Amino acid sequence: MSTEKIETKPNKKERELEEISEKIKQSRLKIEDIIIPLSVTLALILLTFLLFIPMIKSTIEARTEIVEIKEREEQLKELEAKLKRLDEDVLQSDLSNAKEVIPRNLRVSTFVYYIDVLAGEKRLVSRSLSATDTEVTIRQEGKNRDDDRTYLGVSSPLTYSGSLENILSFLDALDTASPYIISIHNVSLRGSEESWRVTMSVRGYYVPEHESKVDLYDSFKEYTEKKEVLEIFREKKERLRK
Amino acid sequence: MSNPKEIKTKEINKKGRKKEEEVSSKENKFDQSTILEEKSINLIPVMSREEVKEEKRKTRMNKASLVSLLILFGISIVIVGFSIISRIQLNYQKEKLFKHEEELTAFNQIIIENNQILERVALYNDVQKDRYPITKVINHIENILSKSAGSSLSQFAFSSSTGINFRGETRDLAELAKLWYLLANDPKLKEVNLKSFSKSTSSVSFTFETIILLDEFIVEV
Numbered sequence: 001m002s003t004e005k006i007e008t009k010p011n012k013k014e015r016e017l018e019e020i021s022e023k024i025k026q027s028r029l030k031i032e033d034i035i036i037p038l039s040v041t042l043a044l045i046l047l048t049f050l051l052f053i054p055m056i057k058s059t060i061e062a063r064t065e066i067v068e069i070k071e072r073e074e075q076l077k078e079l080e081a082k083l084k085r086l087d088e089d090v091l092q093s094d095l096s097n098a099k100e101v102i103p104r105n106l107r108v109s110t111f112v113y114y115i116d117v118l119a120g121e122k123r124l125v126s127r128s129l130s131a132t133d134t135e136v137t138i139r140q141e142g143k144n145r146d147d148d149r150t151y152l153g154v155s156s157p158l159t160y161s162g163s164l165e166n167i168l169s170f171l172d173a174l175d176t177a178s179p180y181i182i183s184i185h186n187v188s189l190r191g192s193e194e195s196w197r198v199t200m201s202v203r204g205y206y207v208p209e210h211e212s213k214v215d216l217y218d219s220f221k222e223y224t225e226k227k228e229v230l231e232i233f234r235e236k237k238e239r240l241r242k
Numbered sequence: 243m244s245n246p247k248e249i250k251t252k253e254i255n256k257k258g259r260k261k262e263e264e265v266s267s268k269e270n271k272f273d274q275s276t277i278l279e280e281k282s283i284n285l286i287p288v289m290s291r292e293e294v295k296e297e298k299r300k301t302r303m304n305k306a307s308l309v310s311l312l313i314l315f316g317i318s319i320v321i322v323g324f325s326i327i328s329r330i331q332l333n334y335q336k337e338k339l340f341k342h343e344e345e346l347t348a349f350n351q352i353i354i355e356n357n358q359i360l361e362r363v364a365l366y367n368d369v370q371k372d373r374y375p376i377t378k379v380i381n382h383i384e385n386i387l388s389k390s391a392g393s394s395l396s397q398f399a400f401s402s403s404t405g406i407n408f409r410g411e412t413r414d415l416a417e418l419a420k421l422w423y424l425l426a427n428d429p430k431l432k433e434v435n436l437k438s439f440s441k442s443t444s445s446v447s448f449t450f451e452t453i454i455l456l457d458e459f460i461v462e463v
Contacts, residue, residue: 020292036307044314052317055325062328069335076342083349086356095355098362138368151365168377175375181362183369187376188399205365212357214350216343223359229366230359 072217079220086222094223097233100240102181106206108133111154111180115202118178119160122170127159127197134203153205161197164189171198179240180204372403374459382459383408386428390421392445407437407451418446425450430458 108131119126134155140147160170167189174184187200223230289297380398383406387393392413401407412418418439425434431452439448 020290034303037303037310040307040310040314044310044317047314047318052321055321059321059325059328062325062332066328066332066335069332069339073335073339073342076339076346080342080346080349083346083352086352088352091352091355091359095359098359102362102365138371149364149368151368168380172375172377175377181366181369183373184376186400188397189380190397192396193394205369207358207361207365212354214347214353216346216353220353220356221360223356223363226360226363229363232366233362 075217079216082220082222086224091223094230094233097230097237100237101179101233103206104209106154106180106204108154108156111204112156114178114180115156115158115174118173119158119170122162122166122173124160124162124166124170124198127161129156129158131156136203136205151205152208153203155201155203157199157201159197159199161191161195163194164191164196167196167198171200174202177239179236181236372456372460374454374456376400378459379406379454382430386424387421389424390417392417393421396447401451404453404456405451406454407449409447409449411445411447413445415441415446418448421448422450425452430455 112129112131116126116129131154134153135150136153137148137150139145140149160167162170171184171187174182182202182204185201185203187198189196189198191197379400383398384395387395387410390412393410394412395408395410397409399407412421418436422434422436425431428434432455433451433453435451437449437451439446
């Protein structure tokens with residue numbers, strides 16, 4: 001009997017060990033157990049690249065656009081405030097003055113007539129008088145050629161003779177009392193004590209009417225900031241009426 | 243009375259039984275739960291330690307999966323929500339801006355007229371820029387000539403925007419030298435150059451070239 005007992009005991013232990021080792025095998029992590037976390041991770045990665053990143057990008061773009069729109073809105077508010085400050089009646093009056101002094105089209109006959117009348121008032125005798133349309137380009141100080149401004153004008157080379165005193169008075173009147181915006185070029189005087197002759201080129205300017213497109217986002221300056229020039233325009237217009 | 247051998251074997255048997263009982267009691271620790279309130283027996287096999295560990299691991303894993311899913315869901319909600327809100331805000335701002343633009347089109351004519359005035363103001367400023375009164379320059383040269391006895395002007399011309407040249411006559415070379423000195427030391431002129439001169443029996447004719455200092459004459463305007 002005792003020998004049987006001795007034989008059965010190791011068998012039992014072996015069985016126990018086998019059972020334990022089987023249990024250990026069973027307790028190992030199987031692929032079925034990690035399938036959910038793995039699929040979640042994969043889904044997260046896929047969602048990140050296919051959905052989240054494009055969405056975040058578009059959201060960032062949208063936010064940037066919102067900021068830009070808000071800036072534009074501010075710009076429009078400023079513009080609106082400036083426009084509301086302008087008195088429409090005063091604007092019409094100032095525009096009328098400006099257009100009289102620098103007309104849409106300076107008729108050569110009108111311009112030459114004005115000069116000749118002025119010369120006559122100064123007792124100068126006309127030697128030669130002509131007028132042609134011209135284009136003048138003015139370069140802005142410290143700026144490129146692209147920023148050059150081009151103006152249209154009527155250029156009138158003319159020669160008058162008379163006393164030096166009258167010629168200087170005529171030049172002064174042209175310079176200061178002209179109802180138009182003019183510039184005098186290539187002045188040369190020649191003469192003796194009795195009679196002098198002045199040769200020069202007088203240029204009158206005009207701004208032709210052109211179709212202007214309104215861009216609300218262009219920098220807007222109120223014309224009323226240039227009060228001094230507007231006053232000169234007003235004075236010149238009054239001179240023209242006389 | 244039993245002999246001592248029998249007693250020894252009995253003792254050995256007792257010890258062996260005790261050991262067996264101890265082992266069985268250890269095993270029965272897991273089996274204690276099988277007896278329910280001493281009335282019924284739990285037939286469900288009791289889990290071993292390994293099985294318990296395994297179950298715990300699985301539970302942990304499932305919890306982690308659940309948390310991952312929740313995080314995924316949360317992130318999705320946040321991103322999609324933020325994106326939708328941003329789009330809505332953008333559309334609202336766009337509409338607002340469009341309305342404002344529409345309102346401001348009523349002011350278009352004022353803007354055009356304002357620009358027309360500004361265009362003319364710019365032209366005026368460009369034409370007036372660096373402009374000086376011609377008569378002031380001529381009078382200034384005449385004044386200098388008058389300081390030299392017998393000097394007179396016979397010709398005067400502007401050669402460029404600031405360059406001038408003039409021709410005249412004076413009594414003699416000494417007066418010409420004096421005139422040259424006066425012109426060269428005049429604060430409103432620079433680079434005075436006696437271009438030519440010729441002496442006749444009664445007079446000396448001369449031609450000067452010089453550059454006027456624009457600022458000096460502009461200040462006087």
